[in-house]
Amino acid sequence: MGINLAVSAAPSREQRLGSITGYDGTLKELATLGCGxxxxxxxxxxxxxxxxxxxxxxxxxxGLDDTLVVDHAPIGCAGSQICFTVAKNKLPVIPGASQLHHARVFSSNITESDTIFGAVDKLKESIRIAYERHHPGEIYIATSCVSAVIGEDVKSVATEMQKELGIPVEVATAEGLRSKIWASGFDAYCHAVSRARVKPSDKRNNTINYVGFNNIGLQHVSPLFKRLGLDIICLTATATRDDFERAASSIASWGQCGSQSSYLCSALEQECGVKYFQHHLPYGGIGFERFFLDIARYIEKEGIARQVIAEEKEKYRELLDRIRLELKGKKALLAMGGSFTYEYTRILGELGIEVLHSVAYHYDPKLDNSNQDEKVASATDVFELKLNVSSSVNDAQQLETDLLVKKYNPDFILSRGHDATSYAIAQGIPAMDVDIGLIVIGYRGMAQFGVYLTEMLRNTNFTKKLGQHYVSPFTDAYENLEPFSFYEEEVA
Structure with missing residues (x-):
């Protein structure tokens, strides 16, 4: 497919990948239609x-080290960033990164009069003030719905300010109206940071890139890749420009999921020749085995990989057997991002749990890498492992999720963000907001998740009592709806 870093904006996922936010059926049908x-x-x-x-x-x-963002938008558009400051400052510091600090987000504060007379001068002044206060190594300008609607020439401002300040000033085309899929925001980030930081390299070092939200769990995963002679470079929150420079010379890349990391991994593959591994993801036992062997074959160290897999499998065998015994007969419903809902579907299957239904917040039938013969991870599981489950896609339409919880009445629900767990807990059903990323990799990650799950299910008294006192705010007419009653005709 190819990524065009010469243009200032990444096309939306709907345009590039054919991604969707509305579907009900089965995972097998979803993957088959997507691949076709x-x-x-x-x-x-x-x-x-x-x-x-x-x-x-x-x-x-x-989250990037030594940078700041100027949000060319009304002040409210930047209001949600405080929660990411809190999360960012809990992350382990990457060696070489600056000391932890608040997320540096400045707003140009577009007002009603600015929508009539323009806010370009206001944007320039905001950039100057932000630079004088922090002297960052680079600045990113985030566009918004309002700046796009009134036709602000933000690209010209970036070019002018780059000359004035003598540092990279890049535009992230982040208008909410560009896409119904919020993962297009990750693409806007990846496009901007690729233009600013990804520089072609012909070198090849014994490193492998991990693109994700954070590096939590790196201390458990790094030794496994060390056995293959590979050091992990984390292109995550707090990543430095030196990290990106070294990443351009890595042997390979993988990302925590296609949603957040496909675009950057594909840019590294296209611009720098760094192989992108995306059709197997290393979560749970089966996922780790396939992914680790893929990497090992690529660098011709399959024998070492098989030895590592055998050791890890045996190390956690007894614990996983006890977990499976305790979880036997349990049934679950999942609601989370487009990759991880199917990764956890597979992991729950490894633990002997039946998945009644999985909700993905969007679905990508393909990713950005140049090899379009490679399937996305969920489709790979369908065709390699015969994985199938009742499935739907909604962009955090939690009223649909609420109706699905009522319909299936699972023993528990797993979710990732967007508060889907609250709908289960209100009905007296245990719920867990799960980990993603490095922390879930391999047999250790699966065992740790299994321990958390068994501990949650051993005592569900509080949740059940809470459900007994819950009074639904919805009408009887709504409560009796089918989950997908609001769907209209399919569109191309």
Missing amino acids: GCLKNKNRGFQTVSSCVHTHAINQLA
Whole structure:
């Protein structure tokens, strides 16, 4: 497919990848239609508030070391970033990164009069003030719905300010109206940071890149790759420009999921020749075995990889057997991001748990890498492992999730962000907001998750009592709806 870093904006996921936010059926049907290029989106006659491209572009950019973001938007658009400051300052510091600090997000504070007379001069002044206060090594300007609608020439401002300040000033096209899929915000981040930091290299070092939200769990995963002679470079929150420079010479890359990391991994592959591994993800036992062997074959160290796998499998065998015994017969419902909902579907299967239904917040039928013969990880599981489950896609339409919880009445629900767990707990059903990224890799990651799950399910008294006192705020007419009652005809 190819990524064009010469242009200032990354096309939306709907345009590039054919991604969707509306579907109900099975995972097998979803993967088959996606791989065949026949997948269509379903619109809704009614929908609730979802997340926003703008928020997710800014929170990724603001995490980078020695940088700041100028948000060319009304002040409210930057208001959600405080929660990402809290999360960022809990992360382990990457060697070489600056001391932890608040997320540096400045707003140009577009007002009603600015929408009439323009706010270009206001943007320039905001950039100057931000630079004088922090003297960052680079600045990113995030566009917004308002700046796009009034036609602000933000690219020209970036060019002018780069000459004036003598540092990279890049634009992240982060208008919320660009896409219904908030993961397009991750693409805006990846496009901007690729233009600013990804420089072609012909060198090849014994390193492998991990692109994700954070590096939590690196101390457990790094020794496994050391056995293959590879050091991990984390292109995550707090990543430095030196990290990106070294990443351009790595042997390979992988990302925590296709949603957050596909674009950057693909840029490194296209611009620098760094192989992108994306059709197997290393979560749980089966996922780790396939992924680790893929990497090992690529660098011709399959024998060492098989030895590592055998050791890890035996190390956690007894614990996993006890976990499986305790979880036998349990049934679950999942609601989380487009990659991890299916990764956890597979992991729960490894633990002997039946998944009644999985909700993905969007679905990508393909990713950005140049080899379009490689399937996305969820489709790989369908065809390699015969994985299938009742499945739907919604962009955090939690009223749909609420109806699905009522319909399936699972023993527990797993979720990732966007508060889907609250709908289960209100009904007296245990729920867990799960980990993603390095912490879930391999047999250790699966065992740790299994321990957390068994501990949660051993005592569900509080949740059950809470459910007994819950009074639904919805009408009887709503409570009796089918989960997908709001769907309209499929659209191309």
